[in-house]
Amino acid sequence: MTPRGLVAALCLVLAGSAVAAVDQGLPTPEPDGQSDFDWEWGQWLTKVRVRQNPLSGESARWAEFSGTSIVKPLLDGTMNFVELKVKGTGGAIEGGSLRLYSPRSRQWSLNFANARDGLLTAAVYGRFDKKGVGTFVGTDTVDGRAILVRFVVTRLSADVARFEQAYSADGGATWELNWIATDTRVR
Numbered sequence: 001m002t003p004r005g006l007v008a009a010l011c012l013v014l015a016g017s018a019v020a021a022v023d024q025g026l027p028t029p030e031p032d033g034q035s036d037f038d039w040e041w042g043q044w045l046t047k048v049r050v051r052q053n054p055l056s057g058e059s060a061r062w063a064e065f066s067g068t069s070i071v072k073p074l075l076d077g078t079m080n081f082v083e084l085k086v087k088g089t090g091g092a093i094e095g096g097s098l099r100l101y102s103p104r105s106r107q108w109s110l111n112f113a114n115a116r117d118g119l120l121t122a123a124v125y126g127r128f129d130k131k132g133v134g135t136f137v138g139t140d141t142v143d144g145r146a147i148l149v150r151f152v153v154t155r156l157s158a159d160v161a162r163f164e165q166a167y168s169a170d171g172g173a174t175w176e177l178n179w180i181a182t183d184t185r186v187r
Contacts, residue, residue: 034101036108036128037080039155040071044183048086048093051178055142055169063090069183078103110136110151124151140167148172159185 048065067086074080082097094115101108109123126136134153141147148168155161165179 032103033106033108033127034077034103036101036134037071037099038073038077039158040161041073041080042071043186044069044071044161045186046084046086046181046183048088048179048181050090050093051176052090054167054178055145055147055176064088065090065093068186069181077101108134108136122149124149126151128153142167142169145169150175159187 046065046067046069048067049062050065052061052063065086065088067084069085070083072081072083079098079100082099084096085094086092095113096115097110097112099108099110107125107127109125111120111123113120122138122140124136124138126134128134132155134151136151136153138149139146140149148171150166150168150172152164152166153161154164161183163179163181163183164177166175166177168175
């Protein structure tokens with residue numbers, strides 16, 4: 001058998017093994033999540049709502065913003081950077097989110113810094129599920145109180161995405177939305 005024929009035969013055997021594993025209900029390896037954010041690269045028009053009184057027990061007071069976010073891949077997509085610039089009823093928000101992928105844990109960390117104070121918030125960690133929804137969780141503080149933070153990324157279509165952040169002061173039993181962003185791709 002020629003080397004080319006040997007490679008073709010080996011490919012057929014491996015493909016057959018993968019099909020047999022699926023047919024028998026055997027676990028298949030998790031896909032590498034390194035490309036989970038590739039769809040987002042480029043420029044987006046952003047509409048953001050930010051709760052002005054999180055975890056206060058009061059009726060929600062929202063500030064609205066609009067502007068752009070630009071997502072750039074770094075180091076062959078193993079990380080990316082989001083540059084956010086929005087203005088509105090609550091003033092302006094300028095900042096960046098560095099997203100880092102760990103091949104070992106197959107998780108992303110999302111790390112945001114506001115240009116106003118130049119400080120990184122505590123990272124949130126997670127991954128995308130089989131439906132393409134990314135859920136990222138971490139810890140932070142609000143008014144000196146330790147809380148949980150959950151950030152959810154939902155790709156609604158090729159050109160629209162939604163980002164929601166919620167806080168929990170009771171260990172995740174209940175969640176209160178405090179950030180809602182809808183991005184539409186600039187064509």
